[in-house]
Amino acid sequence: MEPAPLSAIREFRPEDYETVRALWVRAGLALRPGDDLPDLLRFVERNPGLFLVAERDGEIVGTVMGADDGRRGWVYHLAVEPRLQGRGIGRRLMAEVEARLAARGVPKVNLHVAEGNERVVGFYRRLGYEPGGARMLGKYLR
Ligand SMILES: CC(C)(COP(=O)(O)OP(=O)(O)OC[C@H]1O[C@@H](n2cnc3c(N)ncnc32)[C@H](O)[C@@H]1OP(=O)(O)O)[C@@H](O)C(=O)NCCC(=O)NCCS
Numbered sequence: 001m002e003p004a005p006l007s008a009i010r011e012f013r014p015e016d017y018e019t020v021r022a023l024w025v026r027a028g029l030a031l032r033p034g035d036d037l038p039d040l041l042r043f044v045e046r047n048p049g050l051f052l053v054a055e056r057d058g059e060i061v062g063t064v065m066g067a068d069d070g071r072r073g074w075v076y077h078l079a080v081e082p083r084l085q086g087r088g089i090g091r092r093l094m095a096e097v098e099a100r101l102a103a104r105g106v107p108k109v110n111l112h113v114a115e116g117n118e119r120v121v122g123f124y125r126r127l128g129y130e131p132g133g134a135r136m137l138g139k140y141l142r
Pocket of ligand 1: 027028029077078079080081084085086087088089090091092112113114117119120121122123126127
């Protein structure tokens with residue numbers, strides 16, 4: 001398919017929130033505590049310049065959130081507008097967030113793929129990601 005021309009990859013702004021949240025729902029991301037605006041602003045404060053949106057003709061068509069915990073980089077909420085998937089937007093978002101993490105000195109990027117979302121593993125492998133051989137455990141504090 002033809003690449004989808006993007007106008008820009010830029011940083012998330014608070015006024016993008018409702019649009020971005022609706023995109024996440026359309027793309028099938030499971031929204032959880034941590035996806036409300038106050039939590040996302042806390043995320044941005046700790047990880048400046050790493051929550052990115054892709055724009056096409058003024059419309060937000062993709063997102064990615066990068067984080068730097070001081071040892072590893074992490075990627076969350078990579079999502080592309082369903083009607084524009086398969087046109088290189090996910091690859092471009094990943095390249096941009098990886099470049100920004102590398103510029104901060106991060107040596108390795110990790111990410112989680114939700115169980116049941118096996119389809120996306122092929123995408124990440126295509127981009128050079130390999131299974132980490134570890135299981136993720138988590139606990140909500142609120
Ligand atoms: C995963 C997602 C972000 C990928 O974005 P995208 O814009 O559709 O992907 P791209 O078009 O940039 O694909 C990049 C490359 O991966 C390949 N690819 C895409 N999906 C693939 C798959 N399931 N298996 C193997 N390769 C795949 C493409 O062919 C392309 O290859 P090339 O650039 O070498 O020709 C998008 O499909 C999406 O939003 N999915 C729903 C939300 C989601 O699951 N997010 C991930 C949460 S962990």
